Amino acid sequence: MKQKLEKLLSQAIQKLNLPPVPIVLELPKQKGHGDLATPAAFLLAGPAKKSPRDVAELIVEKLKPLPSWIEKAEVAGPGFVNFTIHHCAYFETLGNIFKQKGKFGSSRWGEGKKIILEFVSANPTGPLNVVSARAAAVGDTLANILKAAGFKPHREFYVNDVGHQIDLFTQSLEARRREARGEEAAIPEGGYQGEYLKDLAQKITRGDFRSEGLKAMVAWQKKSLKNFGVVFDRWLHQSALMKGPKFSKTLNVLQKKGHLYEQEGALFFRATAFGDDKDRVVRKSGGEYSYFASDIVYHADKFARKFDRAIDLFGPDHHGYVARTQAGVQALGFDPKRLTILIVQQVNLVRGGKVVKMSKRAGEMITMDDLLEEVGKDAGRFFFLMRSGNTHLDFDLDLAKKHSLDNPVFYVQYAHARIASVFRKAREYKIKFRPAAARADFFDLPEEKELVKRLLEYPEVLLRAAKELEPHGLAFYCLDLAKQFQSYYSRAKEDPRYRVVDPDNLPRAQTKLYLLKNIQIVLQNALGLMGISAPERMEGKE
């Protein structure tokens, strides 16, 4: 419908001998401004040497005679052209949604390109925290969104199982074991104090502490993520990457291109040549390679594995690494645009209106497992997805676990469940839903047209989320759609024309069931992408 109108408009502009301009069609915010509007006349006012209003008038003239699906086209305001679309045309579009079902909203924008998303990638030294949970929700949902937009996404977790932190972890674990045997032992400076190491130290009976300890931590993180609905395609261990031939090969490439130099016994990468503020150490003077070295190799490996694009989600404490990582990729000769680094910002847990203070040292931590247990997967994911990833998030624990409709995730799920409930009611009345029995002439209430307009927005919302790599638009869309539906539904109390299940008027009932089914499809699609369940009925009333 939109495309058809765009075409008509560009034809009209051509007939006026005006230069082609990109046609923008937007949904007017104001009621009374029609269903679609274009500001095209503003862009053409200059070349035409006329006022925007006059140009708009000319365009409307040239559009005549209007096709039957356009009710009217009028000039308004300083030069907008507003179109009112016949409600039958909206009814027709429902057929598309109904036919496409779970595919409605998908596109081929990504052209089947392979895209790797690396996220969470927390150190295997302890349980996952709430920022990791946020990264998991955002990363996983982005992968789903990109898939719907025509990419082939791959989820990867990079396990940093090498280096100083791992040494500390091993030493802490050993200290806990000696402690358990009644020996005197101290956790090393900067080591890991958490209680979980006490349990772990007792469980490990054979093999070496380092590898068994890491194995247990990775398994734990894997389990936490699975409970949150996030399953990675691959867990890549840094140690494996460093053992392979790729490591020296990649560094040789940098060496040959002259991007490395030695100074004071250390090997430096000339990151400043690519926009970073400092050159970065690749091999320390002690002979060990830095974390950064392995990260460059990892990114080279991503592109060597034929991924067209790579997306990294970094935690708030790593944003100083963005410039050097981009620099590394560029120095290796890859187009830096192929790598996008997103920052997942800090999470403040709020309880009773106050930020929950956490201290890692004192062991006062709320982990991802704690959060999941307290608020559940659905609320957890929805709350993380309500905000853009790169802004700080206040996570209201009290609200998230409320089983009432103040809770946005419940509100959306309730809309879905309510539709399911209407269908159950229809069966009680022996009304068998037949989509083909829906009729345009019973699709006549203004709210119904508005609802379909909302449904038609969904593909654009989804595509936009994919382009911007921002899932929060989807969450807001669900809320808007749910609200619009609830409002429509509620009118049945005062006005029988809004009642769906009316055994005395079967065509009307069928038409409304058809509309509701389409709303349900879109809600299911959106919730599905976010990894949130779409329940048939709401339970657990408090």
Added chain:
RNA sequence: GCGCCCGUAGCUCAGUUGGAUAGAGCACAAACCUUCUAAGUUUGGGGCCCCAGGUUCGAAUCCUGGCGGGCGCACCA
């Protein structure tokens, strides 16, 4: 000091890439239950879009300079 992010209703935040009179939820005030789920809906008040310049038909949105907040600036990962 340098870099990145942020500043919109009392609070938490949207704002369709520069469009019409800036929106939602919560909170506050009021109205509606012989119902397809009131676990709901409707209405109302509430704004120097941090400040000052600039760009143009038009700015919350873009540019410059400030102010305020967060984070980062290791031969740690």
